[in-house]
Amino acid sequence: MKKLYFLLITFLISATSFGQVINEVDADTPGTDTAEFxxxxxxxxxSLDGLVVVFFNGSDDASYLSYDLDGFSTDANGFFILGNTAIISAGDLEIPPGGSGAIQNGADAVALISGNASDFPNDTPISPLPMGTSILSGVVYDTNDGDDTALLAAIGGIQYNEDENMSKDTQSVQRNMDGTYTVKNITFRASNDAAVCELSIGAVNAVCDNITSGTDTYTATIAFTGGGTSTYTVTADSGTIDLSMGNPSTDASGTITVNGVNEGIDVIVTIQDGGLCDIDTTVSAVDCIPALTLPISEDFTYADGPLVSNPNWSNFSGTVEDLQIVSGQALVQHGSPSEDASIAFTPVAGDIYFGIDFTVQDPGAVISGGDYEYFAFFKDDSFGFSGRLSIAEANTPGNDFTVGIATDSSTEDAIWGTDFSFGTTYRAIVRYNQTTNISELWIDAASDTDTSILGADLDDANARTISEFGLRQSDSSQNEGVLVDNLLIGQTFAQVLSADDNFQIREFSIFPNPTNTGEVNISSVNASQITVAVFDILGKQVKNETISNNRLDVSNLKSGIYLLRLTQDGATSTKKLVIR
Structure with missing residues (x-):
């Protein structure tokens, strides 16, 4: 008998200590409130038979919605959801059917009541309640509204602001074990008291400390929120941790800083509290490479593949890696998808020139129409284009094509007077004057006194400061391909005249190449120091040094193809190196 009494008492205590409760309310969700519950x-x-959920409007302290729970049951974990279509599962109750935004944002209340929906037609006052009904659980809430005394008097407790942490779209009002409520991150269909790591990582950034031809360092920063709730250990696999701008152990928010990380090396920052929090954040390395200076020589001696995978080239518009290197030339293949790629340099004043060898491949029909077929141009540090070189419809019907120049327009200001043939290589030289805002074009010229055509002479005040040369491929009338080679950029006509007759720096000799000796010799026609930056096939800088004895140590490099960016007396060239 004693054992039976004990079991009966235990059952009675369990039955009375755990009643039906409103466990969580999320009234204000992103957009049109499609995730309310x-x-x-x-x-x-x-079974939830005999229960009704009633929503009360704080404007008149009367009901505006009621949902009968007859026929519904809690799930295997004890939860039952009234919510929008997007978040409910089988066995839940959709509110409103096929819609959203049914739950008002406050000051309002929701209550779980013994009774039926028929007891609570719209505008039923919360006090007094209909005869035979009683509130089992309820909560009064708002989103930055004043307290509703009538609702509080009927339901009890205090009024909870879903936006008290300024995160109403991602937080909800949740019941604590002691019967009070709190506002924190949503725990939909899960325990409100489940322990979580409260520290959150925000913006991650990396900035070069210096930009030189040698090995530079950068500073990494990691923003955080939710700090001050535990004692954290912060470590990094490179550089030095600095918590002067924010310590997650003591500060609610701030910025973790890592100083002195070598360029080209990613840094992993680990934040641990010995318990719930174990966070690894990777800051991607930056390459602190100085901008190229004029004159520049580019002969596209890269492996076949995307142009922007190689040193100095970057995408600034369109589909990344669509513009290709083919057999040591850049292929501007008009059509879809498109890509704009550029090579940046330090701006200069006055005249600026580029020279290229170009070959238009036969598209199967002559070029017709004028549909934005410019493919080479100068560019400022935004999206201002100048000196646009374009393929144009031939002067004589039936001929293949001609070329045109535009100072600013996407269509030609002037057309070359003679026509050209597919499959033949021509050298174009373009000048843009950054003071007078005018462009000029020569074809196969030996001197700047040879025949040329001028683009529009535009307002001097609108002249651009040029900092990039670009190649562009887009839709055109015939979607022809244009092979580009032997790019030279300079400040005089002579500097861009010819790939063979120009920069002495292009006469670098690299030997042995391929090499397996652990070093290469780099010779030039003059004795000035040579700065060598070495890039792997993915475009990542792996070595940077200045040599004066013509020898470059490559013993620490693995077998493969590398690109050498050689700079001497202000001029730059790129060469390929193979290590076996």
């Missing part, structure tokens, strides 16, 4: 918690797999 009310979560009820009770004994798992238990």
């Amino acid at each position: 009310v979560e009820i918690l009770w004994t798992p797999n238990t």
